[in-house]
Amino acid sequence: MSDLECQAMPTPRQSPSAKSGFIIGPVYDSVFIIGAPILAVLIVIPLFGLSSSSLFGYPIKGVIRDTRQVFIGSFIAAHLVLVYFRSHANINIFRTHPFCFTVVPAALLIATAMSPWIMGIAGAVAIWWDVYHSSLQTFGFGRIYDAKQKNSPIAGRDLDYWMNLVLYAGPVLAGAHFMDHVRQSLEQLLFLKASQSPIGVLLMETTPDFLQRHQGYLTATVLAFGLPFAIFYLYSYYCLQRQGYRVSWQKVWLLIVTGSVSIYVWGFHSFLDAFFVMNFFHALQYFAIVWFTEQQNLTRIFRLDRFSFGKSLTLAWIVVFCFLYGYWAGYHVTGVWGSGLAVTTAIMHFWYDGFIWSVRKQQV
Amino acid sequence: MTTGMSKQCEKTESPPILESPKNGAPRRYTLLALGFNLGLVLVAISMIWDLWFGKPFATALERFWLVLYSVGLGLSAWTWLASSTLPLWMRRALICGALALIAYGGVDSAREFDAEGQVLLPGRIVRDRFVHDGLGVSFKVPHNMRLLRDVSVTSPYSGQDASRNRLRFGEQATLFRMALPNDPEGKSSPIRLHVKPFQFSRLDVVVLQVLNQQTGLASQQGVRLVRPMRLYQLGQLDIVEFEILRDPKPALTRYVYLRSGSYLLTFVLTSPNAQDRALFDDFIQSIQITHRTTRFNA
16 A cells, blocks of 8 residues: 555544453543433533523623523534534545535535525435434444444445434434424425415425424334334344344444434424433533544644643633634624535535444544 | 554644743743734623623724724734744734734624614605615505604613614614505505514524414404415515405505514514505615625625
């Protein structure tokens, strides 16, 4: 292999606890990855159940907002921009897909800013892609845990893919908040209704009515597929184990915790509570993995590699600027360029995450 | 997971993208690093100031904020580029480009801030048209009406400053009233113009806000929605409007929303005669907005 190939290959970090099967370490993994969904429930549910929202009112651009929602919402939006610290700030990753990291986001930014149609479609796509992408984050962590056990990167891959969709997207499609997702995504194209477009009527009135009437079928389909698949999944892994596959208990716990929390919040809490819990732990896991994999590179980027406090200050900068972005994107953005940037960042986050953390290419 | 290939790669450090202080001037690198992080401190302070507390009202304070932000951006851009390993000519070109862009942005922001300070000025009549230079808007005043220049501001904030000349987010100004011969004080002004800062991120957010207002009005007792919200273009103007009818004393009211630069304008046209739609249309046709952004999606 030539030096050039070597440089183009991302260098996997060697964790001292790799042999233990953890990605980073027992405590770090237990808190920020495997236990993150429980942590999110423990933080978000009591926070919103504490007292009346009037105590937390704060005016933003003349509108009274609930500071709890603002905090969680900013944190969620903050993790979206974090992807650039992996995709663009890591030269090894950047070199793998330079076209995707330059031309595509620039084109999408311009297109969303110029066309309300593209802006609306991108906004609607982002809502559903978010659900899919969040499912696959858990899938990704599971695959890394499998790799830590030296299992083949393809063993059980399809099983994990579908299992994570069932656990994460299943409750969204089958649950009471499916219509909230539908309405939220169709609102992105509200201008079509105002301009008396027949497509607007189709999207704003006919489609939600149809989906609401037939949601029972969707719920039945998800359950009819999900329950037998769970049994098939367990049986398949039993067979794989007999063929030499080594079970990663970290992955098992990750799936149990994530699935339980997903069913619990989507099934038994309000849309807002469920949305905040699911996205909070997703963002927390993302901050954890990005900081773990990129800390040395980012310390150099922030020119702090020669200082003893360099890593701590770099982490502080990442948190501060990501939060500022999240707060701006969530509550302050004005104008189509700002809005286009926010939508483009969300779409790029969902898209890039599909190929910048490849276990098969040993990028993690 | 480690393979032979990745082990081989680990021996080769990832390509340095920054100037290493090992062989060069460590003091220079340290100074540039400190400069870069000082710039970030200034940027973070000015961003927090802007996002949490809003831009200041007083011009001197706004200029201070702008200088803080621009110096922070300029310092961090300059020091970061200067400490990179890019070829010297490219570093110089990028530094010049970044500083020019920051200076341009600063001047543009100051100009916009000054223009926004004209919004509460009273309009004037030129021939038969009402002209408001601060908003860049003008329209034809119907022949039987008299203009009462009576600027008032409604604010959700306590402790309003009476001497101020600009609007904060959430505040709304009414720029005038129109008096009829039978209503010399203009209490039931047939034309009103409300102005508030344009705070929308995109077209569908504007439409959603108007839809909410329409729903709120239509749900009131004695109010009927006679023409639901519609979005259309009239020349260079984007317009969203809807119409309601109030009973039992009939009054046809049309709410017309337009954009003029940093402001959202709402014309409220009222008539006791349901046949006055044509007059409303004529009035809307006469509205002109010059030298301002009029597209909602811009």
